[in-house]
Amino acid sequence: MPPAHALDADRPYPPIGWLSSGALACVVVGGIILASYAPRTAPLPLATALLCVAAVLLGTAGALLAQLRAFSWKTFGNVFKWALLAYAITSGMIEFAFIHDHTRGSSLLIVTLMLIIFALSVPTTIAFTVARFADLD
């Protein structure tokens, strides 16, 4: 008789964790570029390009995730919601600091969108990593 956990042995999954971590890396690099120019205006095309790449990576991760059938969605949802709360607070704190430092206009828009991707990508990576090893619903 196989061991009890054999039924939930490591199943092959698309690289969702790597894609969402890639999105995180893009917004971190974009954030460094924006911060390194402060208080001057950063070159927005480069930051925008990184933001777009991050959005594509996270969107792809989301699309691949949505197609999963043999997956513990209950565990994913449980971990995702609490991680999202934690990283939404962190993102809010960073947004507050940028607004407090008089970041306005296009720069603020890019920062805000980057923070949204940050707040979604980290919980996605954590929740996916946990749920891929969890017992199926």
Next chain:
Amino acid sequence: MDDTVERDVASLAPVRPHIQVVPLAALPVVGAAVIFVALSIGFNWQWGLMFNHVVGGGLWTGIDLFVGLVIGPILGRLSIPARAEFAARFMPKMMIIMPTVVMMTLATGFQVARQAGNLAASSPNHAWLIVSFCVVGIMAVIALGVLEPANVAVLYEMNKVVPNGERIGRLMKRFIYTAGITGLMQVATLVIMTRLSSR
């Protein structure tokens, strides 16, 4: 071999209490830290900014160095059941401590740099500051993209009726390696920060 490891870990199950992934009792402390940081930034409270940055940064660097270069190698030499027992008590605390000290350090660090004039391109410290952004950026991606997901996955695995010892060992290897890398990168942070404050 794997079956032996699994039996060893499984044998811990009856005596092991359910692991609280995030210790809820510590959340008021986190809330207080968030409020303290927000007030310090909002009111440009110089002592508050410096307190949060120095205390948060000192703890972050010290913990990363200690975990990465002392605890990590010791963990790597322990048996998987021993690693699991240690992780069950250690990782939930790290789930609360690390994000809090990182938030304290980074949120106030940017304000401290701005007030000190280090963000200005003409500042002799500007280049060092950019290097520190890069070091922090790399550490953030490693910690948030690899280390923290592995931590949470280990805790969930250990809460199963029959934890998979091989899986716990594999995930903990991730933790040990990434903690080692961030520990080494903290040496760079020490060099940069002491350099910045001595100019």
